[in-house]
Amino acid sequence: xxxxxxxxxxxxxxxxxxxxxxxxxxxxxxxxxxxxxxxxxxxxxxxxxxxxxxxxxxxxxxxxxxxxxxxxxxxxxxxxxxxxxxxxxxxxxxxxxxxxxxxxxxxxxxxxxxxxxxxxxxxxxxxxxxxxxxxxxxxxxxxxxxxxxxxxxxxxxxxxxxxxxxxxxxxxxxxxxxxxxxxxxxxxxxxxxxxxxxxxxxxxxxxxxxxxxxxxxxxxxxxxxxxxxxxxxxxxxxxxxxxxxxxxxxxxxxxxxxxxxxxxxxxxxxxxxxxxxxxxxxxxxxxxxxxxxxxxxxxxxxxxxxxxxxxxxxxxxxxxxxxxxxxxxxxxxxxxxxxxxxxxxxxxxxxxxxxxxxxxxxxxxxxxxxxxxxxxxxxxxxxxxxxxxxxxxxxxxxxxxxxxxxxxxxxxxxxxxxxxxxxxxxxxxxxxxxxxxxxxxxxxxxxxxxxxxxxxxxxxxxxxxxxxxxxxxxxxxxxxxxxxxxxxxxxxxxxxxxxxxxxxxxxxxxxxxxxxxxxxxxxxxxxxxxxxxxxxxxxxxxxxxxxxxxxxxxxxxxxxxxxxxxxxxxxxxxxxxxxxxxxxxxxxxxxxxxxxxxxxxxxxxxxxxxxxxxxxxxxxxxxxxxxxxxxxxxxxxxxxxxxxxxxxxxxxxxxxxxxxx
Numbered sequence: 064x065x066x067x068x069x070x071x072x073x074x075x076x077x078x079x080x081x082x083x084x085x086x087x088x089x090x091x092x093x094x095x096x097x098x099x100x101x102x103x104x105x106x107x108x109x110x111x112x113x114x115x116x117x118x119x120x121x122x123x124x125x126x127x128x129x130x131x132x133x134x135x136x137x138x139x140x141x142x143x144x145x146x147x148x149x150x151x152x153x154x155x156x157x158x159x160x161x162x163x164x165x166x167x168x169x170x171x172x173x174x175x176x177x178x179x180x181x182x183x184x185x186x187x188x189x190x191x192x193x194x195x196x197x198x199x200x201x202x203x204x205x206x207x208x209x210x211x212x213x214x215x216x217x218x219x220x221x222x223x224x225x226x227x228x229x230x231x232x233x234x235x236x237x238x239x240x241x242x243x244x245x246x247x248x249x250x251x252x253x254x255x256x257x258x259x260x261x262x263x264x265x266x267x268x269x270x271x272x273x274x275x276x277x278x279x280x281x282x283x284x285x286x287x288x289x290x291x292x293x294x295x296x297x298x299x300x301x302x303x304x305x306x307x308x309x310x311x312x313x314x315x316x317x318x319x320x321x322x323x324x325x326x327x328x329x330x331x332x333x334x335x336x337x338x339x340x341x342x343x344x345x346x347x348x349x350x351x352x353x354x355x356x357x358x359x360x361x362x363x364x365x366x367x368x369x370x371x372x373x374x375x376x377x378x379x380x381x382x383x384x385x386x387x388x389x390x391x392x393x394x395x396x397x398x399x400x401x402x403x404x405x406x407x408x409x410x411x412x413x414x415x416x417x418x419x420x421x422x423x424x425x426x427x428x429x430x431x432x433x434x435x436x437x438x439x440x441x442x443x444x445x446x447x448x449x450x451x452x453x454x455x456x457x458x459x460x461x462x463x464x465x466x467x468x469x470x471x472x473x474x475x476x477x478x479x480x481x482x483x484x485x486x487x488x489x490x491x492x493x494x495x496x497x498x499x500x501x502x503x504x505x506x507x508x509x510x511x512x513x514x515x516x517x518x519x520x521x522x523x524x525x526x527x528x529x530x531x532x533x534x535x536x537x538x539x540x541x542x543x544x545x546x547x548x549x550x551x552x553x554x555x556x557x558x559x560x561x562x563x564x565x566x567x568x569x570x571x572x573x574x575x576x577x578x579x580x581x582x583x584x585x586x587x588x589x590x591x592x593x594x595x596x597x598x599x600x601x602x603x604x605x606x607x608x609x610x611x612x613x614x615x616x617x618x619x620x621x622x623x624x625x626x627x628x629x630x631x632x633x634x635x636x637x638x639x640x641x642x643x644x645x646x647x648x649x650x651x652x653x654x655x656x657x658x659x660x661x662x663x664x665x666x667x668x669x670x671x672x673x674x675x676x677x678x679x680x681x682x683x684x685x686x687x688x689x690x691x692x693x694x695x696x697x698x699x700x701x702x703x704x705x706x707x708x709x710x711x712x713x714x715x716x717x718x719x720x721x722x723x724x
Contacts, residue, residue, distance in 0.1 A: 195326030206293030225306035271353035278480030345631035354512030368407025376605035400606035402440035471501025510555030583713030590715030593653025
């Protein structure tokens with residue numbers, strides 16, 4: 064008898080109410096994953112993958128203000144099993160279609176509530192549902208993730224707090240790679256969170272279809288030795304302006320409950336993605352599969368693309384006869400650059416309007432002139448806004464600026480995911496769709512599935528992006544940059560904002576506001592445009608810098624931001640990553656390395672028959688001393704070839720493979 068089953072038996076034997084207990088199972092289609100639901104005095108769930116204990120019995124429940132604890136002494140009144148194997152379209156994603164195959168168990172309990180359990184070949188998920196006539200108040204939710212051993216975990220602690228409030232933060236953090244037992248008491252972590260199960264297997268905790276409900280943070284469960292516990296922000300009772308530069312809407316007081324919601328509804332999914340190899344995490348569709356289908360019937364107006372961005376480069380252009388800054392002349396320069404390089408959008412970041420009144424435009428900016436100028440050159444204009452500012456005038460702003468021809472909004476400083484903020488995020492996305500506006504939730508908010516439901520939401524931050532290189536010189540960015548594709552990107556696209564043209568070795572890097580640089584090589588930056596998922600992908604450096612490096616710029620401009628197919632080629636969390644993506648008849652391959660140099664081999668057997676031309680950017684032979692050193696070459700390849708590519712310290716590569724005519 065293996066240890067997993069022994070723990071289950073002991074758990075059940077010691078649990079009060081065991082006489083009424085039942086153990087229900089649902090297995091993955093390939094039979095490798097077994098998800099169990101145990102009922103009795105408490106409800107718990109557990110998961111194993113073959114002979115590996117993933118989740119030991121872990122208590123789950125919902126506590127309502129009037130109905131008590133949904134989970135205590137629960138009585139099963141019916142169960143229903145089903146199997147699903149279908150395909151759905153994903154027009155604005157890393158692949159055209161997603162295979163949705165799972166086995167499902169629905170359990171109805173006395174008291175008008177139940178659970179839905181799903182077992183996929185790459186993970187499991189559960190969610191509560193209620194069938195009550197009246198509105199309900201959720202005082203708390205119990206979500207536990209008990210592990211069998213003191214596994215190593217990748218912990219993204221909540222940092223960069225606003226006014227020392229744990230539930231108001233930037234949703235971006237490096238990973239503390241520590242045993243579960245070392246999780247700092249009373250600290251919070253952000254999902255996705257990755258646990259190393261040993262023998263190459265990993266388990267990632269995620270949530271999905273977060274609708275009208277607060278997001279889940281993770282903290283140490285002090286009742287179990289190697290356990291994580293969900294915790295949730297309580298509903299805002301009183302709010303005020305504050306936080307960073309008075310741009311946050313701070314919660315001054317909170318209610319005694321986490322959510323007040325409809326009595327008949329499904330609650331968010333709690334999911335664990337399970338991988339046998341690290342590379343499997345690079346092509347997960349779990350959050351997409353668990354989220355509601357698109358609510359936008361016609362998505363033809365949603366145009367992904369790249370964006371010339373002003374803030375990271377501090378509006379720093381040179382060789383012109385006007386003072387660069389937040390003014391019409393500067394943005395015309397950005398538009399000219401974007402047009403010349405087939406870049407779809409220019410974003411006007413902070414400063415184009417009053418920060419708390421979006422209807423008051425800066426006298427230095429002529430929005431209508433810029434929209435007209437951009438339209439003549441096939442470049443769309445997007446506008447930055449803080450969440451507080453846009454929420455004050457949402458209908459007026461969307462009406463006014465969509466009529467002018469604005470293509471969308473980059474919304475910043477949300478910094479919360481309590482129920483009120485989550486509801487606002489959906490409301491903004493829905494209204495924006497009505498006005499045919501794109502939304503980039505740049506402002507510190509992680510994706511949980513809304514990107515499928517409202518595909519006009521084309522990006523999210525919730526990642527410690529390149530902008531942090533301007534002020535955190537001690538952060539190991541190449542290590543982080545080879546970690547987030549396996550963890551943060553499980554949740555969805557990320558507004559990392561790559562594209563630095565000033566690249567530095569570990570020894571030479573230094574922070575700079577107006578002349579910012581990146582850690583690692585030029586080819587490392589180019590590789591991000593393939594590896595990182597972002598339907599709306601920023602180009603962070605200045606037009607002047609890009610025009611000085613036209614060879615790199617022209618290559619970046621050829622890389623799409625959505626794809627038809629994705630293949631995870633190889634990778635190891637925190638060390639290196641290689642990904643291949645296909646768009647129409649062309650292939651795009653990207654690779655990144657941490658500060659260790661390495662050689663990787665790419666098997667091109669995924670190519671079709673025939674001959675191909677491969678345009679390759681890779682680290683130059685002197686990139687270990689000069690991170691801007693690269694080699695650009697065009698070679699002939701076929702599906703029988705294997706490419707050996709050396710990546711320097713902090714290196715990378717990018718390839719475009721095109722069938723020969």
